[in-house]
Amino acid sequence: MTEDIPDQTFLHVDINSYFATLAQQETPALRGKPVGIIKDVGRTCIIAASKEAKKFGIKTGERLKDARQKCPDIITVPAQFDMYLSATKDLKQLFTSLAPDVEVFSLDESFINFTPLRKLYPSPQEFGLEVQTQIKKTLGEWVTCNVGISYNRFLAKMTGETSPKGSVTEVTPRNRDALLARVSFADVCGIGMRLERKLRLLNVTTPFQINFIERETLLSLFGPFWTEELQKMARGDEPLFLTRIDRNPHMKSVSRSITLFSLSKEHDHIKRVLYNLATEVMHKVRRMDLAGRVIGVYLRGDGPNSWGTYVTLRRHINHLSEYFDILWNQLVSQWKEQFPVIKFVVYLGLLEPLQQVPQPILPDYWKQERVARAVDSLSKKYGLFTVRSGLFLNQEIIKPEVTGYLGDKLYQFME
Amino acid sequence: MYQRIHETISVIGVYKEAAFVPKKFLWNSRVYRVDEITFVTNVRDGGVQKRMYSLISKGNAYRVVFNRDEETWKLEEVWCD
Numbered sequence: 303m304t305e306d307i308p309d310q311t312f313l314h315v316d317i318n319s320y321f322a323t324l325a326q327q328e329t330p331a332l333r334g335k336p337v338g339i340i341k342d343v344g345r346t347c348i349i350a351a352s353k354e355a356k357k358f359g360i361k362t363g364e365r366l367k368d369a370r371q372k373c374p375d376i377i378t379v380p381a382q383f384d385m386y387l388s389a390t391k392d393l394k395q396l397f398t399s400l401a402p403d404v405e406v407f408s409l410d411e412s413f414i415n416f417t418p419l420r421k422l423y424p425s426p427q428e429f430g431l432e433v434q435t436q437i438k439k440t441l442g443e444w445v446t447c448n449v450g451i452s453y454n455r456f457l458a459k460m461t462g463e464t465s466p467k468g469s470v471t472e473v474t475p476r477n478r479d480a481l482l483a484r485v486s487f488a489d490v491c492g493i494g495m496r497l498e499r500k501l502r503l504l505n506v507t508t509p510f511q512i513n514f515i516e517r518e519t520l521l522s523l524f525g526p527f528w529t530e531e532l533q534k535m536a537r538g539d540e541p542l543f544l545t546r547i548d549r550n551p552h553m554k555s556v557s558r559s560i561t562l563f564s565l566s567k568e569h570d571h572i573k574r575v576l577y578n579l580a581t582e583v584m585h586k587v588r589r590m591d592l593a594g595r596v597i598g599v600y601l602r603g604d605g606p607n608s609w610g611t612y613v614t615l616r617r618h619i620n621h622l623s624e625y626f627d628i629l630w631n632q633l634v635s636q637w638k639e640q641f642p643v644i645k646f647v648v649y650l651g652l653l654e655p656l657q658q659v660p661q662p663i664l665p666d667y668w669k670q671e672r673v674a675r676a677v678d679s680l681s682k683k684y685g686l687f688t689v690r691s692g693l694f695l696n697q698e699i700i701k702p703e704v705t706g707y708l709g710d711k712l713y714q715f716m717e
Numbered sequence: 718m719y720q721r722i723h724e725t726i727s728v729i730g731v732y733k734e735a736a737f738v739p740k741k742f743l744w745n746s747r748v749y750r751v752d753e754i755t756f757v758t759n760v761r762d763g764g765v766q767k768r769m770y771s772l773i774s775k776g777n778a779y780r781v782v783f784n785r786d787e788e789t790w791k792l793e794e795v796w797c798d
Contacts, residue, residue, distance in 0.1 A: 328756040328771040329778045329796055343718075379718070384769075388758040442755060685762035 308453035311416040311426050314462040315433055317447045320410035322352035324389055325379045327442040336376045338369055343380050344563060353467060383703040389441055396440050409708045413455050426451045430470035456540045460485055478538045483510035492543050512536035553712050556586045557649035560700055565642035572643055574693045577626055578700045579648045584622040585686050586713050587650055588678055593618035593659050596651035599633050603641040611636055618659040621670045719794035726792045739770055744792050749774040
């Protein structure tokens with residue numbers, strides 16, 4: 303790489319306050335007002351805040367009660383997950399019409415490789431401005447985004463996320479260290495709360511400060527993996543998780559979680575919720591022609607109450623009946639000190655493509671497979687839960703929804 | 718907050734750049750002129766495809782859904798302050 307022309311140039315596009323901005327775009331009465339997105343009517347956690355609400359210090363994950371103390375006029379709006387996913391698909395279509403190498407990183411963030419476009423645009427900044435214009439044309443005038451530009455995705459993302467709303471900023475080797483010395487570790491993607499706290503105890507608050515610590519000290523405190531990762535970040539190099547994005551040919555695991563409105567202590571209700579979540583997990587796994595062999599469950603109550611376990615099977619499974627049988631009869635039956643549950647998580651891991659795992663020859667398996675295929679074809683045509691267990695008779699069904707991280711993007715972007 | 722209506726309506730519009738653009742809708746024997754389309758959401762559940770148009774008529778916000786399989790229109794929700 304030379305000083306002036308880097309080997310590669312990436313753009314990081316981050317839609318500002320995605321959920322709240324889309325709500326304001328859709329409903330003009332909300333524009334310019336402090337808006338807090340909640341998961342549903344009656345929920346008490348702000349899952350996204352508009353830029354106007356953020357000015358009052360309202361943050362994602364804040365309790366509605368606390369948010370109302372900071373801003374009594376905050377307007378709460380239930381989330382529209384279908385809308386967010388639809389908008390992300392529109393953005394993906396837009397970006398792939400502008401550039402050949404695009405990676406959707408999360409629901410509201412994408413990377414665009416500008417390198418193949420160098421002859422088409424005078425500069426990456428001009429292209430960044432064009433992206434901003436096209437986003438407004440696609441999603442609406444109210445929708446703004448930050449564009450970060452750099453010679454790798456780590457720095458492009460860092461500058462995009464820490465610059466003023468609606469800006470286009472570039473990091474080069476010349477101004478890289480200034481950025482690394484300015485940005486707090488709390489704002490660095492890939493650094494969790496615990497690691498950030500541990501670093502703060504060492505008086506390390508920015509990536510650049512890592513350069514002042516001896517490697518041996520880092521090794522003794524953080525181990526070989528994080529020493530390597532932190533030193534990469536201190537130099538402005540891409541950490542491992544960014545070099546791996548979109549390199550997986552298939553999903554490694556599928557999970558689903560839900561936090562209920564209130565604690566559930568009724569045995570049948572707990573079973574129904576777990577079956578509901580397991581149905582969605584297995585639907586996705588089968589839709590992607592995968593099978594898994596790690597089955598896990600996690601339950602959380604109020605206060606410190608939590609319990610979870612998993613089992614690794616010798617063979618891969620891809621039938622809901624077998625999956626739930628193991629989940630309920632082998633795993634949940636181990637849950638001895640039961641408590642009322644508010645959060646439920648189920649997952650199926652160690653996924654492999656169905657063609658790459660040995661298939662049983664037992665007639666029972668193929669009987670189950672014929673039933674599963676019939677259900678699959680009905681779900682494909684009429685939607686998930688068209689065919690459902692008698693457990694759901696006259697009961698409300700928990701429908702699928704997307705998360706901000708879009709961990710199941712390989713599934714969501716399937717044709 | 719949007720209030721649920723879920724009533725069948727009639728819609729007329731034009732095709733512009735290969736996409737349908739609603740211009741007016743008839744609800745409860747009253748014609749509502751579409752002043753602005755603020756958002757279009759495509760929803761797919763299995764093979765069932767729906768398109769939700771978020772519309773503004775005389776300053777009021779409406780959510781109108783077109784079921785692409787049944788070719789039916791519904792006024793799903795109305796914004797109430």
